[in-house]
Amino acid sequence: MKATDLMVKCLEAEGVDYIFGIPGEENIDLMDSLSRSSISFVLTRHEQAAAFMADVYGRLTGKPGVCLATLGPGATNLITGVANAQLDRSPLIAITGQAERTRLHKESHQNIDTVQVFKAITKYDQQVLAAETIPEIVRKAFNLATRENPGAIHISLPVDTAKEETNGEPPYIGKQAKAAPNKASLREAATLIAGAKDPIILAGNGVIRGRASEELKALVQAGNLPAVHTFMAKGILPFEHELNLFTVGGQKLPDELRPLLAADLIIAVGFDLVEYDPKAWNSDRSRRILHIHAAPSETDEHYPVALEVIGDLRYSLMALTTYVEQRSESSAHFAIRRRRLQQLQALPSPPEQLPQKIMQYLSEQLPPDAALISDVGLHKLWVSRWYQPKRPGQTIIFNGLASMGVSLPGAIGARLARPDAPVVVVSGDGGFMMNSQELETAKRLGLAFTIIVFNDKHLSLIEKHQQDSDLAVTQISFTNPDFALYAQSFGIAHRSARTPEEFSAALEEAVNSGELNLLEIIHKR
Template identity: 45%
Template sequence: MKATDILVQCLENEGVEYIFGIMGKETLDLVDSLSRSKQIQFVNTRHEQGAAFMADVYARLSHKAGVCTSTLGPGATNLLTGIASATLDFSPVVAIIGQVGFERQHKESHQYLDLVKIFEPAVKWSIQIKDSLTLAEIVHKAFRTAKMEKPGAVIVELPENLAAQEISNDAITITPTPTFMSVDEEIIAAIAKINNSQRPFIIIGNGVIRAEAVTEVQTFINFLQAPVIHSMKAKGILPKDHPFNYFTFGFSQQDEVLLGIEMADLLIVIGYDFVERLPKEWNKKKVPVIHINAVSAEPDEYYPLQSELVGDLKRVMQALIELEINPKPWEPSGNLREQIKQVFHLNGGADSSLSITSILHAIEKRTCENTIVLSDVGSHKNSIAQTYQPKKPNKVIISNGLASMGIAIPGAIGAKLACPADPVICITGDGGALMNFAEIETAVRLGLVFVMIVLNDSKLKLEEQMMLKKLGNNHGTAFGNPDFVQLAKSFGIRGERPVSIQEFEEILDKALAQNELTLIEIKLENE
């Protein structure tokens, strides 16, 4: 068998279902081997960045590693943004990249770049296969490395001269990813500190979702009865109407919930990723911290550790709730929860205009608990993080590590392949939409159905706001746009442009009921 046949066997052994990417001369053998796989579907995309975004979102929702591929040179560098995004959002992705043969790597050569070095700062592990007999070992290590906490991206570079080599090698037996947890003494000491506090405040991050520890964390919260806030990516762990839910934090402006943190005497930080926002920006009063996470903390003066529980979050939380937890019911002064609800527009009601707020209320009201909402990056991202309240965890997908524009449309493809029975709605600005708009053809070819909402204001609104605030002008933030409805129709899909919130609701209802790939353009010139 040739090396790429063995590679495909290894991928099958790891449970891979889809590989997203664009082929090139250096990966022809890989795609040929994939054509004979009864398990893996090769999804040929329109851009390598889109392929990486698809793998990233697929991984977040499926709890498996996403896989993408590209050829060398520009194909690989196109992949880099999506790969870096996966790493900073702790999404397990394995990228298989073609490369020139060994005979060309020591000299100036067409399309040759040292990809292992280029990708090193953006991944957990970057490796070139130098001996085809090590292929199975490297692939298995790549998947284990990508999935171990904290997850991230790995690249495996396959030189062209090795791809077609005839070898005899077996895929390595898959073993469970190892887990560990803190010792009993540390857990008992942490409970003692919690029980001795008067105003504990709980901060939960996406690590809780990655560890599938939502039930255990909910039980802990109900025992402790203290206020709780979520990072952007942890939304949905507590339902909207839960009395201890103080919603989302991590905003540069209108982050009212920080007042609650300042009133606390102990922060219990569970599964939080610093890449979302550093403690310096939300713990200005240096409130003592109990750190509960899969990896050790990076303590500084704004993250003063009182106790540290490191290990598998599900097991750690199970151990905590087996001990006696003294309830600590308290409410931050100033009716803070109601104040946050007003600022975040959580009460619904009055807004009858066609605005991002009314759109989010309509989506929240009209969709089922399994609906997946993907946010692109732009001014609307903060609105979604603040206002939209999912009914379940891991149902709002936000790029918040690298915060990369262009993720929404390819991400919706990855989401629909990971969760084919769940409705998917992606919300993007006009800037982010046109970065990967071509992937609509990929969705049509695959027969996928979801709703795309394009917010069109013909500008980079967030950058305009920052420019005006800092420099008093908005130079370079405006641009022109095509007719998105006609553009959608040119791909053979439905395009709509509502002029009122009532019309939007009717179009959304119809799109969800008829199970039809639909683009809805929202003009926001006057918002």
Template identity: 35%
Template sequence: MSEEMENAGAQTGAELFVKALENEGVRYIFAVPGEENLDLLEALRESSIELVVNRHEQAAGFMAATYGRLTGRVGVCLSTLGPGATNLVTAAAYAQLGAMPMMMISGQKPIKSSKQGLFQILDVVDLMRPLTKYTRQITNANTIPAKLREAFRLAAEERPGAVHLELPEDIAAELSAPDTHIFSPGDARRPTASIKSLEMAADMIREAKHPLIMIGAGANRKRVSQALIHLVNSTDIPFFTTQMGKGVVDERHSRYLGCAALSAGDFLHCAIDHADLVINVGHDVVEKPPFFMEPGGKQVIHVNFSGADVDPVYFPQHEVVGDIANSIEWLANHCGHCTDHDFAEFLRVKEALEAHLEDSCEDSRFPVIPQRIVRDVRRIMPDDGIIALDNGMYKLWFARNYKAYDNNTVLLDNALASMGAGLPSAMMAAMLYPHLNVMAICGDGGFMMNSQELETAVRLKLNLVILIINDNAYGMIKWKQAQEGFPSFGLDYGNPDFVTYAQAYGATGHHIPEAAELQPTLKKAMKEGGVHLVNVPVDYSENDRVFNRELSELTRDLKANC
């Protein structure tokens, strides 16, 4: 048989790779390509997958991870070897700690023969090992479908995270065997918790005097909202959230007590301290602990997809392990309303917190204080509007003061808590949901870490408002520096003229000269469409007044009157 006949029907490794990606339902690949990716690029040119060219690999990774967070499907990003791959490291950690399904593809020099020595060559597979659930170099084109299917399976299954495949240049060009099989995605179901564990949990809930529900990051990933609403409505048990659990249940609900945005000392912690049982739904230890357990203290029921990671401050007395939605629905159907429950203290805490959240919201001082910024954003955002927060002092203010009305309408990262993620995350939301209002909320420091993606946003014709909260400093660290009693040093810098900077990329820039201009400017930008950047100077003196002094006094008085 001739070589031509033997190769009839064969595909290159790159073509096979792209067909396997299409088979997985991949819609986008976010990329900064290099010469080692050229065969893959050519295969993508003829495919149904949309290639989104970013201006930095980190941003490509953040967008892919956010795609995974919002859809539950695996987001995909692409880089070349060496520096391209190392630029994905932060995004890998972001997806892995944040439980976002994401696959990274990196190129590599030919592995069978190379005449370039060690130029740009790093052991990227080893580099990715501690940051991913799965990382492999592909050494034979015939193995591409199996490795890719396994990577997608591991990325998406609980607990979701990052995976990585390295596709060397010569393997991408290599012909696969004509009969190489592409594997269909699986439809494995998550296991259900045992009836015995559910019955024990129901007994603990009925026997408690002051039970409290906590909603964590794991509850924000699957179809848990309706089940939790059913549980809260059928039992009347109040609930609170972690930062990454915001919005799973509409926070306008009469039983919502607040978000554990601070580590301690807030009104909400008075309620947590009063509870004798916490039903911990979707707790993820990557977040800062929303409460601390002590031997002989309150009981905790751990409801999650997997067993508890026990540490000195978290050691639940009972675990309900299995699909969260099924577990919560069962409890909602079997616990019922218990007349022995006493929620009076919880509701007193809620009343005090709600009153405090109204404080200073209409304050007109300039630069604008955080409470006014949060209130103005909440007023102009529709119920289904999405805000994507970068990392900085304002994240605490928004987590605590901004009520989320639906799941994944507040995108924030309280796991890796990386600066630079806010803009790419918002861009991904704007791509997926062009009919919704989307706003990136960034500090000046975090925005400048990936500000080059303004060009990408303009090129993609996104409808996106970017709010820059500007203090010309790394504001959160300045706050911590002052808390520790250190003199101010090393955290101030200068910024570009953000209005001109936005215009240079083809976006529209706005500067807020007084507090009264913020709300109408944001509303106008959202109505006009396109990419708008709004620069608002912020007064962070409220950090010390509220978080360091006022809360401790008010909560002390609240506890004294218990």
């Protein structure tokens, strides 16, 4: 058989359903093999968008999303999306074509060393130099992509290797054993918690990845432990839960509203340092860290780990729950919850009154299984602060690389990952226009979801940083197309809103329409 036939057999054995990307001359053999397979190829309009689709698909399913590009510019166009998956711990496999092995050593057309290019942003980066190695390379790639910490993998397939005749079969794929935590470390963790005056749980993205939200909630209840969550862990506790001290990160709050500052022990559960810089909440290094994760902690002077409990998070949390003792209520943290609740429910400054109300309507009107995907910009802070999901793992916020333009392609990945669940995108006009060409992809695939775009003709987050730094506000304004005509040109529905009431009605129509919708919010400044 041809080498690409063997690669496709290996991809099928790994359970790949979709590959997102753009073909090129150097991967036409792989495309030919895919045409006879059970795998659906999703033709995108830009390789960066293909990687974003694979990122969200992997994030929601737990199995690697796969993207494909040709050599040279096709490969380099993937880079932002691959790096986004790597920093957000999303399992992703990027496959790129490459020139013939006989010209890799010299300057030649479209030839760059993509293995070196991808090395810094992947967990594993391998060129296929012989066809018979394909089964081992593919198996290793999928294994590493899904182990903690999950991340991105790059496989380079030279065009002459792709054409080779070979024999082989996909290797045996066994189950990954769950690593159980050390019992002695669990008992020591319970002792550490019992000896703390004001401990608090800091829940991170690892809890979502490990499907451990219910186990975390049980620990909170068993120990009467207050908890905060990062942007990427929204929904772990219900908004109304008396021990939920809400989201941390991003927004600069007065000290009296910052729960981590009132603690002497931070119980970091599934927390990745990329989510919230410890220097922001432990600058004096006075707070000790109990690190509970599937992987050892990163070294950081502001993250002084007193104890690590390493193992499968569900096992770790279930076991720790049996050891912890019920604590009396922390008066310091109870006061912070009350003050933060008042702040969240207070009427904000005029420019934020419309966004706050929109987040309230999204919280109230979206069904429990709806996925909300936020782009990157000032609206991401609005989502993290005011949007309250009904379930964990339903809110996608990108907070590692935090690339603009990720949400529309991400919604395509989300709809394919969970075909029966509604999907809503929240984006600024800056981020939306970076990958708006993927409206054609979504329309061609017949996917229904709603894209909410705040139209204020500004890079609002950069403007805010300029203002907060007492610098000149410059180079942050632009013009937009007529979004009604723009939507019409792609054959999709357009709705607009200028008030919260108009938005509420438009949202209900859009979500219930069963169509692809662009809902424009005209946000006057």
